[in-house]
Amino acid sequence: MSGSREQILGRIRSNLTQAAGPLRETPEVLEKRTIAHERGIRPSRVDKDAAGLVDLFVQRAEKVNATVARIASIDDIPDALATYLANENLPAAFRMSDNPDLNAVPWDKRPALEITKGASDGKDEVGLSRAVGGVAETGTLILASGKESPTSLNFLPETHVVMVKRSEIEGTYEDGWDMVRAKGALSRAVNFITGPSRTGDIEQTIYLGAHGPRRLHILLVDDA
């Protein structure tokens, strides 16, 4: 309601102007600050070289119950995924996002794998997505929605498998935002995913698989 808008903003403005302290800035200064992407404190745990960051990413992701498979090249993905599915007693079937990198995987190496593509309708047991990148500081994956990455695939399947390349592992969330921005316009949904779904709502004990995936498996492809 436009009346309320003016009323709320008016009250904010008049209270802030009356008490104008040293923190009140001109619109020009604020405008600049809003587009400058200035960063704050960088946690020292990411003071590492590229290999160190990849190790930290893996260590942090495993700490929050994700599993990580380090894979030499995309050619090895079909074997790695088929083995994972078999070990977890999951069907050799999954829905994946229609992504060029995932499409480039030589799936015919494992013809038994049954592949569907697109958004999930909730019936898929396994989803395979492509991440924009990974953040080492907390073992976090960044996924950005779009025709190559439907958001429903990140949350509906019980098992979520995500492919990310070694060269896409950066230190901090801020580094992650640079990767997202480099892709162009900001996607409708950007998901920072750190481990599988969990809840502490029953007697404050953590259980995995509340509403989202019970398992998060990361295919870390060595492209360096």
Add this chain to the structure above:
Amino acid sequence: MQPHSHNFKANASHALKNKNLQSALSQMKVGFIERRQTAVDDMPEFEELRDQARDLKNHTLANLDFYLERYEQKATEAGGHVHWAATAAEARKIILDICESVDAKNVTKGKSMISEEIALNDAIEAAGLNVVETDLGEYIVQLRKEPPSHIIAPAVHVLRSEVEDAFREEHKHLADERRLTEPSDLLNEARQVLRQKYMEAEVGITGANFLIAETGSSVIVTNEGNGDLTQTLAKVHIVIASIEKVVPTLEDASSILRVLARSATGQDFSSYTTFSTGPRRPEDLDGPEQYHVVILDNGRSELLGGEFQDALRCIRCGACMNHCPVYHAVGGHSYGWVYPGPIGSVLTPTFLGVEEAGHLPNASTFCGRCESVCPMRIPLPKMMRHYRVKEYENGLSPPSVRAGLDIWGFFARRPSLYRMASRLGSFALRVMGGKRGRADSLPLAGGWTDHRDMPIPTGPTFQDQWSARGGRRRPSR
């Protein structure tokens, strides 16, 4: 919800006698505190991060008009609809109108304290719609027809057996003989029942941990993924957020996120942090067709520039209540409204007035733990003291308190009389305490001695000891 904060004393005595509640609370006393400490120890920069988060929010609040307008502009450019609500009633009306416009029958909700503040569920039900909370804890308290008792752990007061009872009562369509004794049974059942609800809902409502001025995005932080299913699968996504949720940039949100989960659950980071910007794009395969944001004031703008502005820095992590000895003893429901614990003792009188909630700022030992763990460094004890002063000034303190303060004030203004009286009092206590060193009953102090002994002073008064050691009577100026 109808506030009953004025009943704090009665609520608290009731809570102390509630065995199930005490059993549930005894578990949280240690868990949250240990987990936070472990997470903090794993982040050497944590104290600097707290300073940074405080400064960042102070900057944003001092320029809130700019950032809100900027946020509105960006959210609108992304195809979202931004609505402004000065009051709770207005916010409810906006949301119900949106529901009506799409002929909604089923509404799912992610966890949102602001929706509790504006009593949204009651309004949706009164309009004849079904509304389901999808956060497991919120779902449990919704089934039990009670409000959440903690801002991040809504069902922290509920035992596992009570969850089973609630599920058996509600899920009548499932077999009676099914096993529900294990937490995993309960979790699977909730997962199965709620999965259906996400699919049916025309409208999904979530709160927001942040609004980003730079991009017009809303941010939710969850562990279960329920908020994401709520906002992804419904045709219409409505975000309800209060004015102080806005931060300038994605980088700023990232900085504050580093202190949020660590302070709240003691996690390094929550499982899901999602940045939503506008509705489904033409090329998208999923996501809501409409994206609305309701920006709620409900009295907050009045705090700007005043002594309670600092309370607007709150990011609702719950660390203050996790560390509060009073909360540990009486639980969240005793506070009588939406926000319990130390932050509730500040926010409730702010929103509802000292008349309704004047007792809450007294529900503190002033031990200072809340301020020592608050990621945003909100001076909670100082604010509670402000409210105690207000309560006294408005004549709302009980007569015994006023009389006690008057008597103390009389002596405090007359130093030699004060010294004499304290010597006398100390002597009298020693006579009454005898050799045991403690007294089990004292005149006018039944409130203390009914429950515990009063320790007896062991020697001369502090001032006598001070002067015996050659201390000065008056501080030199």
